[in-house]
Amino acid sequence: MKTAGKIRKNTDGTLMVPNSPIIPFIEGDGIGPDIWRATQKVLDHAVMLTFGGDRKIEWLELMVGEKGFHETGEWLSEEALDAIKTHVVAIKGPLTTPVGKGIRSLNVSIRQVLDLYACIRPVKYIETVPSPMKHPESIDMVIFRENTEDVYAGIEWPAKSEEARRVIEFLVESMGASISPDAGIGIKPISEKNTKRLVAAAITHAIEHDLPSVTLMHKGNIMKFTEGAFARWGYETAHEQFGDQTITEAEVWESHGGKPPAGKVVIKDRIADMLFQQVLLRPAEFHVIATPNLNGDYLSDALAAQVGGLGMAPGANIGDRCAVFEATHGTAPKYAGLDKVNPSSLILSGAMMLDYLGWKAAAAAVRAAIEKTIRSGTVTYDLARQIAGATELKCSEFAQKIVDNMG
Secondary structure, three states: OOOOOOOOOOOOOOEEEEOOOOEEEEEOOOOOHHHHHHHHHHHHHHHHHOOOOOOOOOEEEEEEEEEEEHOOOOOOOOOHHHHHHHOOEEOOOOOOOOOOOOOOHHHHHHHHHHOOEEEEEEEOOOOOOOOOOOOOOEEEEEEEEEOOOOOOOEEEEEEHOOOOOOHHHHHHHHHOOOOOOOOOOOOOOOOHHHHHHHHHHHHHHHHHHOOOEEEEEEEEOOOOOOOHHHHHHHHHHHHHHHHHHHEEEEHHHHHHOOOOOOOOOOEEEEEEEHHHHHHHHOOOHEEEEOOOOOOOOOOOOHHHHOOOOHHHHHEEOOOOEEEEEEEEOOHHHOOOOOOOOOOOHHHHHHHHHHHHOOOHHHHHHHHHHHHHHHHHOOOOHHOOOOOOOOOOOOOHHHHHHHHHHOO
16 A cells, blocks of 8 residues: 655755645535535546556545634634645635625635745636637636735725724825725735746746747736836846746837747736737737736636636646645535536646646546547536537536546
8 A cells, every 4th residue: 555645845846746645625615515526536537547556646634614614613724724835735626705794715815824926827718618709719828817915915994994094094194195084995015026926937837838928917007006017027027037038029029020039938018908808809819928916816717708617717826835726716605515516627727736746647638538528518507508419417427427538
């Protein structure tokens, strides 16, 4: 019997992965248990099939979210966070976040406490998935969303509170601002350090995967010293850290007649609202997009809608110490326990996790089996209602079909 062990991270960022790594998982709330069971079945089968039993994931459940609160009285315990740190890699389902009240987002808390500064969301069309686009096959992008600051930093105070009154008083009397006295107040920090490490990760991804461009998405025409600075620091990162491997879009036109030199990654920037239009009209022009937190949240969801919805969108949160892979959608409590929803987001996030471990053949097997299953028209309700002649499957049945289609 193989001995299970922890994944270790070397000083150069590479992983030491035992044949039986212990990987923490968080089921999630609402539909979380349904999609986790489906995901575990698919991932375990892919690893077994690919490595012939020589490798196996040992799963370690962490009590987080509603399940954690009911069992331990804590929504997100230090013990759970420490387990993710010490095991380096984890995977999670969706977690409940009340709107406008109650506990702060557990998803955001996990990202910030563990300094998982890069939210990575690949968006790629799978053939036969219903799409509102005429040519969804042109969509193949990876979003690198800064994960730790911007308005998600959680620095805000409610309208008419003493804290808001004091901040407004300072801004009006000391800084000359004009603010309604009954306003709620939020702070939007964007820093050079966090921007540059996010953009460096995006450019590294483009270089390693031979992708032609990295686009810096920002609203710097209005927020000049936060999002405008994001774009400026992004260009500085390309010049300072990747000068021999990158070229700016302006340099392409000024010195190369608009044709990028071979082997160079083009660095360009787009205003946020303009980019929303361009990913609809000219999606093939964009490959890696680096963006502040809020822009990235909006854009990744909008792109997911073009390739079948959030049920088809994987995601990862990666920092220098550890990584958490996750479903990108919510808890959908009205479907909880009904064995109904599409588990593809979490399954594809699991495939990203297998890639991260270096188990790329297993990841490829998962993706190929999902594509084969969807092309055959055997899908969950969200896709079945949009595909003529499709056979509707339960969540668990869809997972079994993916397993069957792996061989």
